[in-house]
Amino acid sequence: MKIDVRNMYTTYAINPLALKDTRPRLSWVVETSERRKKQSAYRVLVSSSQQLIEQDEGNIWDTHKIESEDNYCYYSGEELESFKRYYWKVKIWDEKGEESSWSKVSFFETGPLSKSDWKAKWITKRDLKTFYSAGDFSTEKFKHYHAAYFRKTFEIKNEVQSARAYISGLGFYELYLNGEKVGNNVLDPGQSEYSKEALFNVYNITSFITEQNCVGVILGNGRHLEQFGYSKPKLIIQILLEYVNGEKEYILSDESWGSSHGPLQENGIYYGEKYDGTLEIPGWCTYHFDASNWEEVEVTEGSNLRYQNMPPIRVTKILKPLKMYTLKPGVFVYDFGQNFTGWVKINVSGPKGTQLKLRHSELVNEDGSLKNNTLRKAEATDIYILKGEGKESYEPRFTYHGFRYVEVSGSPFVPTIDNIEGRFVHSDVEKVGDFYCSNELINKIHKNILWGQLSNLHSIPTDCPQRDERFGWMGDAQLSAEEAIYNFDMSLFYENYLQEIKLSQKEDGSISDVVPAYIKLYPADPAWGTAYITIAWYLYKYYKNEKVLSDHYESMKKYVEFLHKSSENNLLKKLGKFGDWCPPGAISPKKTPVEFTSTWYYYNDVYLFSKIAEVLGKEKDAQHYFELSENIKKSFNDYFLKDYGYESRMFGPVDRLISQTSQILPLYYNMVPNDKKEFILEKLINNIVEHQDSHLDTGIVGTRYLFDVLSENGYSDLSFRIATQESYPSWGYMIKEGATTVWERWEKLEAGGMNSQNHIMLGSVDTFFYKYLAGISLEKDGWKKARIKPHLVGEEKFASAKIKTIIGEFQVSWEKGENLFKLSVVIPLGTEADVFIPKLWNEFNLKEERELLFDNEQIKDFKERNDIKLKEYNEENIILNLGSGQYYFELEKK
Ligand code: BGC
Numbered sequence: 001m002k003i004d005v006r007n008m009y010t011t012y013a014i015n016p017l018a019l020k021d022t023r024p025r026l027s028w029v030v031e032t033s034e035r036r037k038k039q040s041a042y043r044v045l046v047s048s049s050q051q052l053i054e055q056d057e058g059n060i061w062d063t064h065k066i067e068s069e070d071n072y073c074y075y076s077g078e079e080l081e082s083f084k085r086y087y088w089k090v091k092i093w094d095e096k097g098e099e100s101s102w103s104k105v106s107f108f109e110t111g112p113l114s115k116s117d118w119k120a121k122w123i124t125k126r127d128l129k130t131f132y133s134a135g136d137f138s139t140e141k142f143k144h145y146h147a148a149y150f151r152k153t154f155e156i157k158n159e160v161q162s163a164r165a166y167i168s169g170l171g172f173y174e175l176y177l178n179g180e181k182v183g184n185n186v187l188d189p190g191q192s193e194y195s196k197e198a199l200f201n202v203y204n205i206t207s208f209i210t211e212q213n214c215v216g217v218i219l220g221n222g223r224h225l226e227q228f229g230y231s232k233p234k235l236i237i238q239i240l241l242e243y244v245n246g247e248k249e250y251i252l253s254d255e256s257w258g259s260s261h262g263p264l265q266e267n268g269i270y271y272g273e274k275y276d277g278t279l280e281i282p283g284w285c286t287y288h289f290d291a292s293n294w295e296e297v298e299v300t301e302g303s304n305l306r307y308q309n310m311p312p313i314r315v316t317k318i319l320k321p322l323k324m325y326t327l328k329p330g331v332f333v334y335d336f337g338q339n340f341t342g343w344v345k346i347n348v349s350g351p352k353g354t355q356l357k358l359r360h361s362e363l364v365n366e367d368g369s370l371k372n373n374t375l376r377k378a379e380a381t382d383i384y385i386l387k388g389e390g391k392e393s394y395e396p397r398f399t400y401h402g403f404r405y406v407e408v409s410g411s412p413f414v415p416t417i418d419n420i421e422g423r424f425v426h427s428d429v430e431k432v433g434d435f436y437c438s439n440e441l442i443n444k445i446h447k448n449i450l451w452g453q454l455s456n457l458h459s460i461p462t463d464c465p466q467r468d469e470r471f472g473w474m475g476d477a478q479l480s481a482e483e484a485i486y487n488f489d490m491s492l493f494y495e496n497y498l499q500e501i502k503l504s505q506k507e508d509g510s511i512s513d514v515v516p517a518y519i520k521l522y523p524a525d526p527a528w529g530t531a532y533i534t535i536a537w538y539l540y541k542y543y544k545n546e547k548v549l550s551d552h553y554e555s556m557k558k559y560v561e562f563l564h565k566s567s568e569n570n571l572l573k574k575l576g577k578f579g580d581w582c583p584p585g586a587i588s589p590k591k592t593p594v595e596f597t598s599t600w601y602y603y604n605d606v607y608l609f610s611k612i613a614e615v616l617g618k619e620k621d622a623q624h625y626f627e628l629s630e631n632i633k634k635s636f637n638d639y640f641l642k643d644y645g646y647e648s649r650m651f652g653p654v655d656r657l658i659s660q661t662s663q664i665l666p667l668y669y670n671m672v673p674n675d676k677k678e679f680i681l682e683k684l685i686n687n688i689v690e691h692q693d694s695h696l697d698t699g700i701v702g703t704r705y706l707f708d709v710l711s712e713n714g715y716s717d718l719s720f721r722i723a724t725q726e727s728y729p730s731w732g733y734m735i736k737e738g739a740t741t742v743w744e745r746w747e748k749l750e751a752g753g754m755n756s757q758n759h760i761m762l763g764s765v766d767t768f769f770y771k772y773l774a775g776i777s778l779e780k781d782g783w784k785k786a787r788i789k790p791h792l793v794g795e796e797k798f799a800s801a802k803i804k805t806i807i808g809e810f811q812v813s814w815e816k817g818e819n820l821f822k823l824s825v826v827i828p829l830g831t832e833a834d835v836f837i838p839k840l841w842n843e844f845n846l847k848e849e850r851e852l853l854f855d856n857e858q859i860k861d862f863k864e865r866n867d868i869k870l871k872e873y874n875e876e877n878i879i880l881n882l883g884s885g886q887y888y889f890e891l892e893k894k
Helices: 050-054 440-455 474-487 491-504 531-543 546-566 594-615 619-640 660-668 674-691 700-712 716-723 731-736 761-774
Strands: 004-010 025-031 039-047 072-074 085-094 106-109 122-125 130-134 141-145 148-155 160-170 172-177 197-204 212-220 234-243 248-252 258-260 264-268 272-276 295-300 304-307 313-319 323-328 331-348 355-361 381-385 392-394 401-409 420-427 433-437 776-780 785-788 798-804 809-816 820-827 832-838 844-848 851-855 868-873 877-882 885-893
Touching: 004 085, 004 106, 025 039, 025 085, 039 050, 050 085, 122 148, 122 258, 130 264, 141 264, 160 212, 197 491, 212 234, 212 264, 313 331, 331 355, 331 381, 331 440, 401 420, 420 440, 433 440, 433 761, 440 474, 440 731, 440 761, 474 491, 474 531, 474 700, 474 761, 491 531, 491 546, 531 546, 531 594, 546 594, 546 619, 594 619, 594 660, 619 660, 660 674, 660 700, 674 716, 700 716, 700 761, 716 761, 761 776, 761 798, 761 809, 785 809, 820 832, 832 885, 851 877
Parallel strands: 197 304, 272 381, 785 832
Antiparallel strands: 004 025, 025 072, 039 085, 085 106, 122 234, 122 295, 130 141, 148 212, 148 258, 160 172, 160 197, 160 234, 172 212, 234 248, 258 295, 264 272, 313 420, 323 331, 331 392, 331 401, 331 420, 355 381, 355 401, 433 798, 776 785, 798 809, 809 820, 820 885, 832 877, 844 851, 844 885, 868 877
C-alpha cells in the first residue's frame, strides 16, 4: 500500500523532552497520492525502549486495532513516570482494510510530573547592582539589575548515558556548559505570570558532559521587574545524569553555587544592554577557573514551574543592510530596508575601552538621522565596550528592538556595510502556509503581514515590538489569530497563551486587557477579553484540540458568567473601553458605539461557549448558553437596529454616514433578522462604494470581519478593490508611504504617541487571500472537510496557496486565461473537499486529467466514479466533492 505515516506529534510537538501531560495526544499524518484514501483503523504501540518498539512490542501501551478515522488518540496506558523516555509508533488500515507498514519511531520524554520531582532550589545573587530604565504606563522609571553570573563545578562518577538540564532563569537566562552556550534558544524562558508559574526549558546536554564539568548561567531582567510585582532575577536548574550502569545523579542549584557580576551589565527589554568587554572573565565557565572571589548565592522562594512546550525564540534570519551612510563625522546609519524585530551583530576591532553605541529606530528624518519618536520611552540602545584584542564581535542577548535603521557611533574606524548584520528574532513557529497571486500589491501586503506577525510573537502575542509596551494585548492577539493560524503552526504557542490568560483570571471571573497582566487592566474590554474564548475555539476548530477546551472549561465559563453578570437586559454597556479601536482618523471609534462592540462580543463568547459545551458533551450547558445567545441576539437587534441600519453615531443632521463596522458585525454571525438582511447589506455596500469610494472605514474589529462578510455575500470583487486600494485608508497606502510591516494606524503618523510602524492587528486581511483569493477554507472542525472555492476577482490571473494542517497539506492553484481556466488541487488523506468550479463561459468543456466531465451543460457520465462526485450544479458553479489525492481540472471555452 502506498501509504506513508509521518509527522508524528506528541501533544503537537515533535519528540518533546519534558511532557507534563499524563495523557499525551499522539497524532500522525498519513501521506498518499491515491484518491479517496481513508484510514479505517489504527494501532499505536508505546514502549519503554528502542529495542522493544523495534520488536513491535508495546509493553507500555498497545491500543491493538482500533476502528477509527481519527489521526490521533489520547494515551491511556499505564501511568507514566517522571524523567523517562517513551517510544511510540503507529500503523493504519485503509478504507479497504489494507494494512500499512509501521511508521518511523517517535518518542517523548516526561519531565518532572510532580512538584516533588523538583529537587533544586531557586537561587539569586546577594548583592546586585541596580539601574533605572524608562517604563510605560507610568512616569516612573523601572528598577533593573545588572546581569548576574552563576557557576558550579561537578565531576561524573561513571560513563554517562544521557544528561538533561531542566532550567528556568527569571527574567531571561543563558545556559553554558564547559564554556559553551547550550542550545540556540534566545530570550528564554517565555514570559509568564511569574508569581504563579515560571516556564522551564529542557536541554539534552549529553554531548557537553566531560569528566570534569562546569555549568554556568547568566541572568538578565526581562519582564521580571519589581514594578510588575516581582523580585530579583533568580535561577533554578536541575541536571539529571543517567549513567550507563542505570544509576542516576542530580546536579542541583543550591547554596553551593557561586555568583558574580561580569561584562554584561545594564539590560532591559526597552533599555537595550551594555556589555563591557574589558570586564570579561576568561574561563568563568570552565572547571579549573579560580572562583575564590565569587560570592555565595542566596536561596530564595520561587513559584511553580511549567514546561515551556512551545517553539522557543530563536534567531531565524540574518539580514544584510541594504545601505549605509555617514550622518556626521563618526556617526553612521545602516538601513536594512525592512522593519523587523531583534538586534544587530557587529564585528569590530579597535583600542581597548572604545565605547560603541548602537541606536535603533523604525524611521529616519529627512536628513537621515534617526527618528525614534515611535519608540516613545524605550531607549533601545546597545553599548559595547571593546576588549581591544583584535577582531571581536558583539550581539545583545537580554533585549530586543523593533527597527529598520541602526545608528553606530563611537567606532574607532569607519565601518563598512559588512561590519553589521541584522538578526530577526521571534518565537520560531513553523511556517505552514504559503500564498502567492498575480497581484503584486497583494503579494507585498502578504509579505508585510508575515514580517509583522513574526515580529509580534515573543513567547506571547505582542501588540508591537519597538516602543515601551510590547505587551500581550488580547485584542490584537485575537483579531490576528486566524491569520496567524493560516500562516504558522500556532497550536502550542496559543495553548501556552491560554494558560497565561487562565492564570490572570480574578476570582470574579474577569481577565485583564493585557496578559500576562504586567499592567493590571481589569476587567478587559470584551473585544480584548474574548481572546480567551475565541482563541480556545480556534484551537479546537483548526487543531482539533478538545483537551484545551476541557482544561479551560471552568475558567472560560467563569469568564462568560462574569460578562453575564455585567450585562443588563442582555446588553453589555459597561465593560467597553476601546471598541472598534483605531478606525481611520482616530484612536477611539467615531461611529461605532463601544457598547455595540461589547454586546456583540458578549454574543460571540456566549455563542461559542455553547458550542464548546456541545463539543465536550455538556448538553445542559450547551442548551443554556445557546438560549442565552439567542436572547442576546434578540436584545441586540431590539436595541441597536434602527430604521437607517445598525446603530451608528452620526455627527449632526447632515451626517448620514453609518458605521461600516456596525453593519458588518451582525452580518458576520447572521444575527440580522431575515427580512432586514438585504437592507443591511445594501447599507454597507452603499456606504463603502458611494461614500467611501470603495474604501473601508473600519477599526481593528470591523476590518477583521469585513472581508468574510463581503466575500460570503457575493461581494468578493469589492473585497478585492478595498484590499488593493493605494489611497488612504488602505494597506496599499501604507506601502506607498514606505511601510514594510503593518502600521498601528491607517494614517501616516510619525510623532510620538500611538503610531507604531509594526502592529499586527490590521493584518487580519491576510485570511481573505487564503480563504477567498486562493480559495481554501475550513468547513469541518479539524480540517475534516475543506472548501476550495477560488474567487476570481478583478484582473486576477492566478493565485495559489498551500496549508499544512493537522491532517496533511492542502494545495490549490488556479490560473485564468482568455479561453481556459486551470485548477490544481491536492487533498490529504482522510478528508474531503467541495471544489467550486466557476462557470466562466456559456459554452464550455470541463475536463479532469483529460477526461471529460462536462460537455457544455451536459453532464458526462462520471456518476460511477468514486473519486469525483457531482455535488451541485447551479448558475454560477459546478460543485464537485473530492477525497484525497491530486486533481487537475481544465475548464475550456468552446
Ligand atoms: C496597544 C494596542 C492595544 C491598545 C488597547 C495600545 O497601546 O498598542 O494595540 O490593543 O493599546 O487599546
